[in-house]
Amino acid sequence: MWSWVGHRITGVVIFFFLLVHVLDTSLVRVSPEAYTAVIGAYKNPLMALGETGLVAAIIFHAFNGLRVIAVDFWKKGAKYQRQMLWVVLALWLVTFAGFAIRHLSLALGGH
Amino acid sequence: MTAIQNPRSGQIGSGRIAPQYKRTGGSKGNFEMLAWLFMRLSGVVLVVLIFGHLFVNLLVGEGIHAIDFGFVAGKWADPFWQFWDLAMLWLAMLHGTNGVRTIINDYAEKDATRFWLKVVLYAASAVIVILGTLVIFTFNPCPVVDGVQLPGGFCPAP
Numbered sequence: 001m002w003s004w005v006g007h008r009i010t011g012v013v014i015f016f017f018l019l020v021h022v023l024d025t026s027l028v029r030v031s032p033e034a035y036t037a038v039i040g041a042y043k044n045p046l047m048a049l050g051e052t053g054l055v056a057a058i059i060f061h062a063f064n065g066l067r068v069i070a071v072d073f074w075k076k077g078a079k080y081q082r083q084m085l086w087v088v089l090a091l092w093l094v095t096f097a098g099f100a101i102r103h104l105s106l107a108l109g110g111h
Numbered sequence: 112m113t114a115i116q117n118p119r120s121g122q123i124g125s126g127r128i129a130p131q132y133k134r135t136g137g138s139k140g141n142f143e144m145l146a147w148l149f150m151r152l153s154g155v156v157l158v159v160l161i162f163g164h165l166f167v168n169l170l171v172g173e174g175i176h177a178i179d180f181g182f183v184a185g186k187w188a189d190p191f192w193q194f195w196d197l198a199m200l201w202l203a204m205l206h207g208t209n210g211v212r213t214i215i216n217d218y219a220e221k222d223a224t225r226f227w228l229k230v231v232l233y234a235a236s237a238v239i240v241i242l243g244t245l246v247i248f249t250f251n252p253c254p255v256v257d258g259v260q261l262p263g264g265f266c267p268a269p
Contacts, residue, residue: 025183028246
């Protein structure tokens with residue numbers, strides 16, 4: 001139940017980010033200066049935290065989505081759905097920790 | 112003599128269930144089943160595409176500090192990344208639009224509300240997909256600004 005709620009919320013968050021992300025990337029077609037200026041605005045500590053939160057949502061949605069597929073297509077999927085949720089959370093923790101350490105040290109640590 | 116048809120021997124539709132016994136109208140087809148299947152197939156592909164996207168853009172080398180016009184231009188000078196990003200754009204937008212469509216169907220109770228929310232959703236999605244596709248394919252990675260060729264190892268010498 002809660003994994004289902006989490007899947008919906010992270011899905012909507014990722015979708016709205018995607019709309020904005022296509023728009024900001026489209027600025028490369030306007031001019032190099034326009035794109036570099038807007039991307040420059042992303043490079044501050046607040047946005048770094050936002051990006052980290054977004055990636056946390058993406059990693060959960062990805063692994064939980066694979067769990068949903070296993071529940072639907074694997075013969076024993078429904079039986080092991082609870083154990084698979086723990087696997088999802090463990091993989092989420094490891095992947096997210098790896099990303100957060102690398103990204104935040106790059107983004108907050110200067111050049 | 113009039114033959115009495117067996118309910119399960121109808122010739123129309125699936126061939127197994129006579130049309131008058133089918134629970135859904137024939138007009139809707141199996142769109143919902145195809146949408147359900149698409150979510151799972153595109154989901155698997157998107158995990159690979161997006162994890163690769165995040166790894167290459169944020170975790171390798173200088174990470175986010177390397178991202179500027181030249182970075183995007185360098186990637187899209189290569190058809191491999193053009194195709195990667197195009198696939199990601201289309202699959203993610205269709206996957207996301209279908210997901211939000213499901214959420215609208217679940218929570219918007221009034222027919223008119225549901226209808227208009229979906230009109231806005233489909234319009235926004237169409238704009239983003241068309242815009243993104245045009246940008247990937249009409250983009251010039253080697254623009255000449257004020258008569259000066261921007262630097263970039265992937266650009267031909269002026």
